[in-house]
Amino acid sequence: MSKEGRRRGTWVRLLLWGLVALALLLAAAAVFFWKRPLSVFEATGHFGLRAAGFTRLTLDTPRGPLAYWRGGQGDTVILLHGANDYAGAWAKVAGPLAASHRIVVPDLPGHGYSAPASGALSFDDILAGVERLVQAEPGDGRVTLVGNSMGGLLALLFARKHPDRVRGVVLVNGAALSGDAKGINLLPRTRDEARRATQALTGPGAPPVPGFILDDLVRRAPLSPLARLLRSDAAGSSLDGHLGEIQAPVTLLWGEADQLLPPEYARRVAQELPNARLALIPGCGHLPQRECSVKLLPLLLEALSPVPRAAPI
Amino acid sequence: MVLAHQVDGDGPPLLLLNGGLMSLGAWEEYVSPLAHAYRVVRCDFRGQLLSPGPPPPLEGHAHDLADLLDHLAIDAAHVMGTSFGGEVGLLFAALHPDRVRSLTAVTATDRVRPEARTALQALIQACRAAAEGGDGGRVLDLLIPHTFSPDYLETHADLVARRRRQIAALPPAWFEGLAGLVASLDGLDLRPWLGRIRCSTLVVAAEKDLTFPVEEARALAAAIPGAWLELIPGAGHGLVIEAPERLIAILNEFLANLTLEQEGRS
Numbered sequence: 001m002s003k004e005g006r007r008r009g010t011w012v013r014l015l016l017w018g019l020v021a022l023a024l025l026l027a028a029a030a031v032f033f034w035k036r037p038l039s040v041f042e043a044t045g046h047f048g049l050r051a052a053g054f055t056r057l058t059l060d061t062p063r064g065p066l067a068y069w070r071g072g073q074g075d076t077v078i079l080l081h082g083a084n085d086y087a088g089a090w091a092k093v094a095g096p097l098a099a100s101h102r103i104v105v106p107d108l109p110g111h112g113y114s115a116p117a118s119g120a121l122s123f124d125d126i127l128a129g130v131e132r133l134v135q136a137e138p139g140d141g142r143v144t145l146v147g148n149s150m151g152g153l154l155a156l157l158f159a160r161k162h163p164d165r166v167r168g169v170v171l172v173n174g175a176a177l178s179g180d181a182k183g184i185n186l187l188p189r190t191r192d193e194a195r196r197a198t199q200a201l202t203g204p205g206a207p208p209v210p211g212f213i214l215d216d217l218v219r220r221a222p223l224s225p226l227a228r229l230l231r232s233d234a235a236g237s238s239l240d241g242h243l244g245e246i247q248a249p250v251t252l253l254w255g256e257a258d259q260l261l262p263p264e265y266a267r268r269v270a271q272e273l274p275n276a277r278l279a280l281i282p283g284c285g286h287l288p289q290r291e292c293s294v295k296l297l298p299l300l301l302e303a304l305s306p307v308p309r310a311a312p313i
Numbered sequence: 314m315v316l317a318h319q320v321d322g323d324g325p326p327l328l329l330l331n332g333g334l335m336s337l338g339a340w341e342e343y344v345s346p347l348a349h350a351y352r353v354v355r356c357d358f359r360g361q362l363l364s365p366g367p368p369p370p371l372e373g374h375a376h377d378l379a380d381l382l383d384h385l386a387i388d389a390a391h392v393m394g395t396s397f398g399g400e401v402g403l404l405f406a407a408l409h410p411d412r413v414r415s416l417t418a419v420t421a422t423d424r425v426r427p428e429a430r431t432a433l434q435a436l437i438q439a440c441r442a443a444a445e446g447g448d449g450g451r452v453l454d455l456l457i458p459h460t461f462s463p464d465y466l467e468t469h470a471d472l473v474a475r476r477r478r479q480i481a482a483l484p485p486a487w488f489e490g491l492a493g494l495v496a497s498l499d500g501l502d503l504r505p506w507l508g509r510i511r512c513s514t515l516v517v518a519a520e521k522d523l524t525f526p527v528e529e530a531r532a533l534a535a536a537i538p539g540a541w542l543e544l545i546p547g548a549g550h551g552l553v554i555e556a557p558e559r560l561i562a563i564l565n566e567f568l569a570n571l572t573l574e575q576e577g578r579s
Contacts (some may be wrong), residue, residue: 059482088320088549092533096505096506096509099508182358193392203370204367204368204493205359205360205366205368205370206369206373207369207370207374231318271533281500282496282497282499282500283368283370283493283496283497284370291370291373293372294370294371294372294501294503294506295370295371295500295501295502297505298424298504299527301505306512
């Protein structure tokens with residue numbers, strides 16, 4: 001064989017091995033997605049924030065590093081996700097909001113990329129993470145807190161504790177009072193329980209969640225942040241009987257089809273808060289920032305605008 | 314699930330998006346004039362006649378369109394949508410900019426005004442009543458005065474009467490779907506998304522549009538970077554049905570100019 005022919009042979013062999021390696025890599029990725037779809041969603045959700053021009057940053061807290069993303073300029077708005085969720089949940093609205101505000105989106109302590117990754121987790125730990133974030137903000141240090149689900153409870157807990165640091169609170173299907181979850185198990189033990197839980201959280205027209213994702217929800221449930229929280233001090237963080245102390249203006253933006261925290265719950269919360277306004281989002285479930293960002297965004301922008309509002313309801 | 318769809322002709326892909334009450338058959342008059350130059354793709358949104366099931370939130374329709382283009386192996390298409398389909402088209406262009414070559418939004422709006430809420434709620438009530446066995450023709454009775462211009466109604470009375478009978482005969486699920494589609498328009502405000510539209514956009518307004526009046530079309534065109542506005546005199550909100558020849562001519566001219574412009578640039 002000529003020298004040239006040998007060289008070509010080497011290249012062909014290299015190319016073939018490269019293709020084999022690529023195929024193996026793709027197969028491994030497919031298996032990983034099949035087995036751990038939620039980890040993949042978490043990574044792509046965070047990538048969504050990067051794609052929206054946000055910068056990933058880290059703060060040190062007593063419980064370890066706190067990961068968060070920041071973008072935009074203007075008054076600071078902190079977006080707080082719910083239990084077992086992560087910063088990427090806000091990816092669809094964070095970009096457009098950053099056109100007029102300084103947007104800060106943490107992985108709350110114990111969630112996503114923020115410590116502690118395992119072991120005990122309390123509401124105090126998570127609230128301390130939010131306090132750390134607010135401290136790190138420049139200017140007068142006043143912020144608006146937007147919270148979905150458990151993030152709403154944290155926003156209200158913070159507003160009660162630090163009224164001088166809070167410009168306003170927006171609850172996006174946010175928790176505020178103890179509710180009755182009517183047989184919805186957010187820590188599902190079986191595929192059926194997981195299916196019921198996802199159905200209760202989404203609005204009509206949401207595609208059914210495939211079995212391999214439900215299985216990953218079941219697999220993760222016992223070690224999830226929510227399970228760790230419930231093992232510690234869920235009762236210690238209740239605002240029952242204390243909503244009247246929160247003077248900050250609160251806007252409630254509410255997916256009407258939420259079965260976990262239904263509109264009646266929102267009305268009860270709005271009545272107990274001294275300065276609240278409620279807007280329902282028809283056809284939307286518990287996670288408007290994921291499911292109906294199109295309708296949520298203008299409502300959020302209105303709630304965040306500095307224009308004084310009409311008298312509260 | 315892939316949306317029910319139909320493909321005709323060959324050439325650059327052109328996606329036609331239904332108004333709320335339409336099904337893909339309503340574009341019949343557009344197909345033969347367009348199919349010789351374009352690969353014309355029509356579909357029913359989830360919740361419409363041929364794609365049953367509860368309709369998703371509005372962005373869900375945009376994602377369905379992306380899936381449909383994937384299914385047809387189309388990278389990007391020219392898109393024309395009217396009314397409800399116009400709103401979805403606007404969102405599709407804002408959320409999936411790489412899938413939309415150009416957008417023609419016919420009798421669409423930048424936002425559904427709060428004043429429209431009463432009418433929308435009445436329409437939803439009529440749909441629900443029809444789904445429970447009531448007279449489905451009531452839905453059309455509510456819509457017709459807002460949909461067609463007085464001239465068209467006068468000259469096409471028989472057609473409208475036939476349409477009323479057709480709609481009254483539709484199954485309950487159709488009315489449930491329509492109620493969901495209408496509900497997704499309630500409170501809709503696309504303004505924060507419109508600035509993100511990057512493709513060439515033409516807004517076509519109907520002078521006698523009572524659903525989304527001309528001022529709304531003007532606001533829409535003003536909110537989209539570089540958008541053109543074309544006004545069709547005499548037509549009502551149902552412009553797609555009332556004046557297909559005018560609309561086809563306008564679309565052809567718009568797309569031809571785009572092609573010239575793109576060739577000039579390259």
